[in-house]
């Protein structure tokens with residue numbers, strides 16, 4: 439059994455998740471059940487970081503993934519983004535890296551630069 443606090447809303451329910459079956463208890467709503475099961479069986483996070491850019495006022499610009507990425511892949515995503523250099527101008531929402539690691543998820547710029 440794994441225990442965790444649900445972070446989906448401020449109520450902060452204490453969840454218990456059976457790693458074998460994915461059964462969740464302690465949740466007060468279905469969103470907590472989905473969160474607890476996902477955290478154990480398929481944990482994902484939105485990637486946030488920076489990417490090198492030339493011709494802008496700053497040497498790096500902020501980026502994030504267009505959707506949550508499996509947490510074991512996050513370090514590999516960081517390494518991939520290090521191989522990228524954007525050329526200014528770029529617009530918020532532009533893809534800095536498409537289909538990162540074959541996930542179907544893009545790494546997108548979060549600020550005009």
Ligand code: SF4
Pocket residue numbers: 444445446447448449450451464465466467468469470471
């Ligand atoms: S289980 Fe539902 S009510 Fe409880 S913290 Fe999660 S989202 Fe909020």
